[in-house]
Structures are given as structure tokens and as C-alpha cells.
Amino acid sequence: MNKQTILVTGGAGYIGSHACLELLQAGFDVVVVDNLCNSKYESLARVQQITGKTLKFYPADIRDKAALTVIFQEQAIDTVIHFAGLKAVGESCQQPLRYFENNVYGSIVLIEAMQQANVKQMVFSSSATVYGEPPSTQYVEHFPMAAVNPYGRTKAMVEDILRDVSTADQLAQAENPWKIALLRYFNPIGAHDSGLIGEDPNGIPNNLMPYVSQVAIGKLAQLSVFGDDYPTPDGTGIRDYIHVVDLVKGHIKAITALQGDLFSGGACKAYNLGAGKGYSVLEIVSAFERVTGQTINYKIAPRRAGDLAEFFADPALALKELGWQVEKSLDDMVADTWAWQTKNPQGYN
Ligand code: NAD
Ligand code: UDP
Numbered sequence: 001m002n003k004q005t006i007l008v009t010g011g012a013g014y015i016g017s018h019a020c021l022e023l024l025q026a027g028f029d030v031v032v033v034d035n036l037c038n039s040k041y042e043s044l045a046r047v048q049q050i051t052g053k054t055l056k057f058y059p060a061d062i063r064d065k066a067a068l069t070v071i072f073q074e075q076a077i078d079t080v081i082h083f084a085g086l087k088a089v090g091e092s093c094q095q096p097l098r099y100f101e102n103n104v105y106g107s108i109v110l111i112e113a114m115q116q117a118n119v120k121q122m123v124f125s126s127s128a129t130v131y132g133e134p135p136s137t138q139y140v141e142h143f144p145m146a147a148v149n150p151y152g153r154t155k156a157m158v159e160d161i162l163r164d165v166s167t168a169d170q171l172a173q174a175e176n177p178w179k180i181a182l183l184r185y186f187n188p189i190g191a192h193d194s195g196l197i198g199e200d201p202n203g204i205p206n207n208l209m210p211y212v213s214q215v216a217i218g219k220l221a222q223l224s225v226f227g228d229d230y231p232t233p234d235g236t237g238i239r240d241y242i243h244v245v246d247l248v249k250g251h252i253k254a255i256t257a258l259q260g261d262l263f264s265g266g267a268c269k270a271y272n273l274g275a276g277k278g279y280s281v282l283e284i285v286s287a288f289e290r291v292t293g294q295t296i297n298y299k300i301a302p303r304r305a306g307d308l309a310e311f312f313a314d315p316a317l318a319l320k321e322l323g324w325q326v327e328k329s330l331d332d333m334v335a336d337t338w339a340w341q342t343k344n345p346q347g348y349n
Helices: 014-025 042-051 067-075 090-094 096-117 151-171 209-218 244-258 281-294 316-322 330-343
Strands: 006-011 029-033 056-058 079-082 123-129 179-185 187-190 225-227 241-245 267-273 298-300
Touching: 006 244, 014 029, 014 042, 014 067, 014 244, 029 067, 029 096, 056 067, 067 096, 079 096, 079 244, 090 151, 096 123, 096 151, 123 151, 123 244, 151 179, 151 267, 179 244, 187 209, 187 244, 209 225, 209 281, 209 330, 225 281, 241 244, 244 267, 244 316, 267 316, 281 330
Parallel strands: 006 029, 006 079, 029 056, 079 123, 123 179, 179 267, 187 241, 225 298
Antiparallel strands: none
16 A cells, blocks of 8 residues: 555644654654644644654544545545544543533544545544453453443444444445444553653643652642552552553554455454553552652542552454554653653643
């Protein structure tokens, strides 16, 4: 296949900006659509600075069908990587309709615009949250979806919609059937090793790693460790942390797989993107202290509502079918987070 053009929805965001960088470096042409509701154009300016390559940016909302139609008319898109969405679990519990409208309706508008333009290859940002609380702590793709919050349900719904449009094409033996990879991310952390792009959360971070690094740099006084009485070796919660650069490389592997035999008659397949190994909150804190030489002020606090004790990926299918596995270590994740934090104490501001 000749050089592909990839439309990246949500490309200015944390994961999207890292994906744009890897895509440009791998030789793809990149078009971004983002309404900048949770990001800044500066991330894309830096991606172009690092790579020395340019991308095309459309400041638009994926719910705006007319805007998407123009993009598909102006650009010869081969594949869409669909990152655009709202992602805060707590906020989704307070504003469920906003989440369903943005994430589910927005995806439907995008899928319609793709169908209209006969662009039928997609890599979708799903999440380990679609699993809910399965019987085993190591999640396998065939486990049933049972999301326990509105955010997770938006991901499960979009997965179902994509599976159904793909099945319809297979039943109709469509000439150009949908080819879709649903990538279920575990816990992405870290930053590009240039320290020029990274995660820039609005306000006080919800997630562990940005919180720890803001404590380390003195922006926040103290980390609350949410629970030390879980049935885990040190009592704190265990998650499968994955370096954001490893994660976005999984997307490039998925784009390649969409061209291959596995997807040749049209298919919609889910893959876990995780390391297959978990770290506890206290292990993250001590790795941060060891790698950066900073002391993290923390206290043990009550459990956070809705948190599970432990889960991590079974990443075997992604290795077998996409030829993907993580390459970076926890020390890389910490060192790259810290480089981004110290070079950009105010994020992109
Ligand atoms: P992010 O908020 O940094 O990026 C999302 C981007 O989408 C932002 O730039 C935002 O402005 C844009 N956006 C949102 N709604 C839009 C709309 N209607 N139209 C156009 N642009 C819109 O989040 P991220 O961490 O980069 O996550 C990217 C994707 O990965 C999301 O779909 C998220 O749900 C999913 N995901 C993230 C994580 C994680 O921990 N970061 C884990 C699992 C899945
Ligand atoms: N966590 C914590 N303090 C914080 C934020 C998170 O102890 O300020 C814990 C949380 O309880 C979980 C782990 O860190 O065990 C990862 O939480 P995060 O919000 O980063 O990811 P998720 O809950 O989505 O897996």
C-alpha cells in the first residue's frame, strides 16, 4: 500500500498528540480534527517541531456532520484513528447525558460521515473499563462487557455499534467492508522522551501519575493513597500501566493489520493494549522517588468509590495478531513523565 493518510480525531489530546508524532515519523500523512475542548493547539505545534513534518489541522467537532463531510472531501483519508471523546469517570457520573451525547452520538456522526465517504477502516480508543468487574483480575478479550459507569458504557456502546456496522457489511458481502480494531487501553502514562509533549490535565488531576508528578514538583501538597486495605501484597490498588509511546505504536501495528488477511473479508476485533503486569500505588510512588530523587509526600486515605483492587491485561492476542507488545519499563514511564513535568511545569500554558 502506498503512503496512507490517517485522520486522527482528538489528535491534539494526550494520546492523540503522541499518535500524530509516531505516525508522522513512520511516514504517514496526518490530518487532525479536534474541537480543543480538553487540549491546546500547542501540542500539535510541538509535534511538528519534533518531527520537522507538517500535519493538517481542522478545528472542528466530530458531532458536526457538515464539517466532517468537508474534511473527507478535501482529504483522501484511508484510515481513521478515533480518539475524540470525554474521559473522566467521575464527571461522567455527574453529567451522563453530556458523555453519551459527545462520545456515542459523536461516534455515530463520524461513522456516518466515513460511510458516506466510503472510508471504512477505523482504529477505536476503547478502554479496560468496558470489562466492569470480571471473575479474573487478568482481563481477556472474550470476557463479557459490563461497564460500571457512564464513561465505560459510552465505550461499550461504541464498540457494539462498530461491531454491528461491520457485521452488516459482512452479511451483505460488501465490496469495501468495514475493518475495525477496538483497542482497549489499560493505564496510559508517561510522555514522549523529548519532554516536549505530555499529559496536561485541567485543574487537579484525577489520575495517579500526573498527581504524583505535581506533588513532586510542589504544585500539590500531598498524594492521597486511596486505600491500603485491598487484598493485594501491600494493600494498595494494582493497575497495568503502559507507556503512551508503546500504546500509540500499537495503533500503527493495528493500521497495518487492517490491511492483512485477518481483516480481508471485513472484521471488527478487540485487542487489549497493556503490559500484562501490574504495579501497586506504593510501587509507583517508590519508583518515582528512586528514578527522580524527589520525595513524594503521601498519606493513606479511604478507598475511592468505584475503584477495583486489581486488574491487568492479558496482552497475548495483540502480540499474536498485531505483533505488538510493550517495550518500555516502569523507569522509562517515570523518567519521561518527570522530564515533561519539569520542562513544562504549567503544561502547555
Ligand atoms: P484527551 O482528553 O487528552 O484527548 C481527547 C481529545 O478529544 C481532546 O483533544 C479533546 O479536545 C478532543 N475531543 C473531545 N470531544 C471532541 C469532539 N466532540 N469533537 C472533537 N474533538 C473532541 O484524552 P486522552 O487521554 O488522549 O484519551 C484519548 C482517547 O483514549 C479517549 O477516547 C479516551 O476515552 C481513551 N482512553 C484514554 C485513557 C487514558 O487513561 N488516558 C484510557 C482508556 C481510553
Ligand atoms: N490513586 C490514588 N491516588 C490518587 C489517584 C489514584 O491512590 O490521587 C490510585 C487509584 O485508587 C488506583 C490507581 O491509583 O488504584 C490508579 O488510578 P487512576 O485514577 O490513575 O486510574 P484508574 O482508576 O482509571 O485505573
